[in-house]
Amino acid sequence: MLRAIWLLILLAVGVWAALFLRQMGGTVEISVGSTFIGIPVWLGLLVLVVGFVVLHGILSAWKSIRGWPARLRARRAERHRRDGDAAVTRALVALAAGTPDQARLEIRRARGLLGDTPHTLLLTAEAERMAGRNDAANEAFRALAARDDGKFLGLRGLLRDAMQREDWPAAQRLAREAEAAQPGAAWVKEERAALALRTRDWREALALSPPGQLSGHRRAALALSAALQEPEPAKAAALEKEALSADPGFAPAALAVARRQTAEGSPRRAKTTLQTAWTVAPHPDLAAAYLGEEADALARVKAAEALTHDNRAHPESRLVLGRTALAAGLTGRARAELEGLVSSGTADRRAYLAMVDMDAVELGDSAVGRAAEAKWLRAAAAAPPEPRWQCLSCGTGHSAWEPLCEACGTPGRIEWTGAASAKAEKGAVTAAG
Ligand SMILES: [Zn+2]
Structure with a gap:
């Protein structure tokens, strides 16, 4: 609308100028050599305007003709891209639907239209893998890994395949390359941790697992595994301590720490370590280590009391107290512990077998003794098995x-x-x- 008004104003000014010039009169004179041309001013201006319009039209037409092939090419490329994108979409749908043959067909069409782009190569690899053609899939992944923009995707595919084939050296090499291509990628870290577990490199697995990801117990197990592999005593000791602090109730870690403390000449610290672990989670191995060096039966009862002091009611505490008391001939004490344990309903087979031993000591080879033995053996058979x-x-x-x-x-x-x-x-x- 605004343009039309402007055009109208321009036209009015033009008509007014033409009329004005006509009224003014006057001529334009052009002389070349002896030739002389004289035309009125208004006609001269008209010729100029018409000449300009005609020249502009010719130049525009020429430019349009020259740009024709480029425009044709652009239009064709646009059509290819549109068709290629549609083929990629159909391939994705086919992959999601689990029809790899259809996906391969569509991807071949997309590759023909779009060429080898990271998308088409990745889809080719995935479709080939789904169709069970791992060689073709790896070929696509290798082509992807050779490109700068698809390097990580290619390495990722090759790494996954190497891990599936259990080719650990190749997997480790690929993981290093992937780490270099995409430093700090969470996925690479996870894969490297999984790889370290598979290759039994516990130290690496421990180093690669982020602090919040593993449970305390899992971290403790990994740290102790790493300590077993560590040739340097100082580093091994640090790993054992790390294991125990990650899970203070993990008996093997407590035993390893205590063993090292004893070897370093601190048996008292070793006993404290075992006591602390017993308070968190009693375990027969802790009791065996704690009572290990006591040869005297009464001293063993005292040691058992010290060990179980802070976790007195636990079935494992009562069992160790009952057994040591029985071995020391303190049958009254042993009976109190073991009968309490059996009647609590938390006893396993070991408590009933200890009852058999106790009745054998107290009642001897008598009819009552044999009846009691048979009763406890039946109860032992029905009781839950001992932990292991x-x-x-x-x-x-x-x-x-x-x-x-x-x-x-x-x-x-x-x-x-x-x-x-x-x-x-x-x-x-x-x-x-
Ligand atoms: Zn197993």
């Missing part, structure tokens, strides 16, 4: 804690399992559900 080290992954029992279950190869799954812990686990599941 067990792989939670495959269920294999182990005589001691180990970093890795040799039966199934799973690291960090050997746990102290028994009636109490099974009950606690069940309770936790019920509470969670």
Whole structure:
């Protein structure tokens, strides 16, 4: 609208100027040599304007003709990109739907239209992998890894494949390259930690796991595993302490720390370490280490009392007190502990077998003694089994804690399992559900 008004004003000014010039009269004279041309001023101006318009039109037409092939090419590229994008979308849908053959068809079309871009290469690799053609997938990943913009994506795919093939040296090399391509990437860190676990490099696995990610117990197990691998005593000692502070109730860590303290000439500190661990989580190995050097039966009772002082009511405390008292001939004391334990309902098989021993000492080889023995043996058979080290992954029992279950190869799954812990686990599941 505004433009039309301006044009109208311009036109009016032009007409007015033409009329004005016509009224004014006058001529434009051009003389070339002896030739002489004279035209009125208004006609001269008209010729100039028309000449300008015609020249402008010719130049515009020429420019348009010259740009024709480029415009054609741009239009074709635009069409290719549109069709290529549509093929990529269809390929993604096919991948999501789990139809790799359809996806491969669409990606081949997209690659023909768009060329080898990070998107098309990545989709090619994923579709080939889904179709079970790992060689073709790796070829695409390698092409991706050779590019600057797709290097990390390519390395990631190759690393995943190497880990699946359990080719650990190749996986470690690829993980290092991926770390260099994308420093600090969380995914690489996780993969390197998983790799360290698979290659049993516990120290590396511990270093790579961020502080908040592992549970205290898991961290303790890893730190103790690393300590077992560490040749330098000072570093091993630090790792053992790290394990114990991560999980103060982890008996193997407490035992390792106490053993080192004894070796360094501080048996009192070692005893304090074992006592503290017992207060958090009693374990028969702690009692065995604590009572180990006491040869005298009465001294063993005293030592058991000292060990269990701060966790007196725990079934494991009562069992160790009952057994040491029985061994020292303090049958009254032993009976009080063991009967209390049996009637509490938290006793496992060991308590009933201790009752058998006690009745054998007290009643001897008599009819009453034999009847009592039969009664306790029946109760022992029905009682929950004693706790033990067990792989939670495959269920294999182990005589001691180990970093890795040799039966199934799973690291960090050997746990102290028994009636109490099974009950606690069940309770936790019920509470969670
Ligand atoms: Zn196992």
